[in-house]
Amino acid sequence: MKVLHTADWLLGQNFTGNLDRIAEHRFALDWLVNLTKKQKIDILLVAGDIFDTPNPANNARELYYRFLMNAHQAGCRHIVITGGNHDSPSMLNAPKIILNSINTHVIGAATGNIEDEIIILKNDKEQTEAIIAAVPFLRDRDLKSGMVGESGEERIKRVKLGIRNHYEAAGDIVSSLKQKNVPIITMGHLYAKGATASDKQDNIYIGDMENIAADDFPGIFDYVALGHLHTAQKIGRKNHIRYSGSLIPMSFGEWKDEKSVTIIEWKGNEIKDISLEKIPVFRKLVTINGDEIQVEKQLELMAENMASVDRGLEAWVEIFIDSEKTRPDAYRYFNEMVKNWPIKVLRVSYARQYEALDALFSTFELDSLKPEEVFKKRCEAVGLDEKEIRKSMKSFKELLNWMQDKDE
Numbered sequence: 001m002k003v004l005h006t007a008d009w010l011l012g013q014n015f016t017g018n019l020d021r022i023a024e025h026r027f028a029l030d031w032l033v034n035l036t037k038k039q040k041i042d043i044l045l046v047a048g049d050i051f052d053t054p055n056p057a058n059n060a061r062e063l064y065y066r067f068l069m070n071a072h073q074a075g076c077r078h079i080v081i082t083g084g085n086h087d088s089p090s091m092l093n094a095p096k097i098i099l100n101s102i103n104t105h106v107i108g109a110a111t112g113n114i115e116d117e118i119i120i121l122k123n124d125k126e127q128t129e130a131i132i133a134a135v136p137f138l139r140d141r142d143l144k145s146g147m148v149g150e151s152g153e154e155r156i157k158r159v160k161l162g163i164r165n166h167y168e169a170a171g172d173i174v175s176s177l178k179q180k181n182v183p184i185i186t187m188g189h190l191y192a193k194g195a196t197a198s199d200k201q202d203n204i205y206i207g208d209m210e211n212i213a214a215d216d217f218p219g220i221f222d223y224v225a226l227g228h229l230h231t232a233q234k235i236g237r238k239n240h241i242r243y244s245g246s247l248i249p250m251s252f253g254e255w256k257d258e259k260s261v262t263i264i265e266w267k268g269n270e271i272k273d274i275s276l277e278k279i280p281v282f283r284k285l286v287t288i289n290g291d292e293i294q295v296e297k298q299l300e301l302m303a304e305n306m307a308s309v310d311r312g313l314e315a316w317v318e319i320f321i322d323s324e325k326t327r328p329d330a331y332r333y334f335n336e337m338v339k340n341w342p343i344k345v346l347r348v349s350y351a352r353q354y355e356a357l358d359a360l361f362s363t364f365e366l367d368s369l370k371p372e373e374v375f376k377k378r379c380e381a382v383g384l385d386e387k388e389i390r391k392s393m394k395s396f397k398e399l400l401n402w403m404q405d406k407d408e
């Protein structure tokens with residue numbers, strides 16, 4: 001039996017606020033359907049952050065439903081979808097009943113009853129072939145709401161304990177269902193201890209408080225399919241606890257990442273093999289550093305290389321210029337230079353000009369930044385040291401997390 005693990009699709013993402021990723025996502029999902037067919041995947045797990053926003057655009061929803069139908073028709077017998085911190089639980093859950101009819105199980109959020117997350121997958125002879133504890137992203141409110149007067153540290157402790165308890169309870173339920181030769185798998189959307197996030201990954205709120213360690217997952221689980229971090233990796237040197245990584249690079253911080261999906265081959269309830277299937281690059285994201293002349297040379301070189309391979313979609317570039325002199329029209333200047341090449345320059349910054357926010361970012365660029373990035377720049381601008389910045393960032397992220405919880 002073969003299980004394919006993927007996560008963090010973030011369909012409907014707007015890059016730097018005004019560019020959509022629909023074409024890339026369509027290519028990636030079509031590729032995934034073909035892979036599912038070629039590899040004869042039995043079970044597909046998507047561990048959260050299906051969509052980028054709680055209310056995604058209709059073309060993003062269309063991609064999602066089209067993929068589920070195509071994967072089903074390609075012979076994938078079971079699909080399990082869990083909600084991530086970006087997803088709206090009610091939006092994911094709304095079509096649950098109809099998706100059930102194509103063997104797709106959706107767990108948008110915790111319900112208060114952990115049994116709701118336990119999915120028993122059966123073959124057409126009604127024999128159990130896998131048991132899945134489909135744990136979605138656990139929101140603050142799922143882990144008992146914050147106590148009045150609770151400090152930040154107390155809250156973190158409570159969140160960590162809540163998550164551990166949740167997995168323990170799920171482990172207890174599946175233990176009672178255990179059958180010979182049937183794999184038991186759990187899913188999760190969280191930041192596991194020891195994991196690496198690309199520095200620009202913006203979707204971590206509860207995030208870097210390191211929710212849970214590899215040893216905290218009950219031993220009953222033969223595989224742990226995680227989402228939330230966009231870089232494929234295993235956790236705590238355990239081969240069976242993994243992040244699949246995202247489908248496409250979600251920010252310039254991920255431009256060097258090799259994206260993949262994880263395929264787990266089983267013999268009974270034992271893992272026979274785990275392999276990463278590399279996802280083709282449908283659009284290049286590139287960060288270029290250097291003085292003006294070096295940047296121009298790199299752009300020329302890029303254009304030459306791209307001309308020799310048919311990549312379809314134009315590359316997106318961000319530029320950091322290391323120079324004393326600034327050019328107020330830098331953004332226009334570089335876009336003029338690349339206008340006949342399959343390249344678009346999205347952002348130009350001067351590396352040495354960190355004194356003031358408004359000197360560094362044009363209005364366009366400010367729009368393209370995430371709140372955390374702006375806050376961090378501000379901390380740097382007022383001269384906080386690294387330790388102080390880390391501390392302030394932590395509080396800021398808690399605040400964002402609280403606001404996000406409130407929004408829903």
Ligand SMILES: [Mn+2]
Nearest residue numbers: 049084085228
């Ligand atoms: Mn996430």
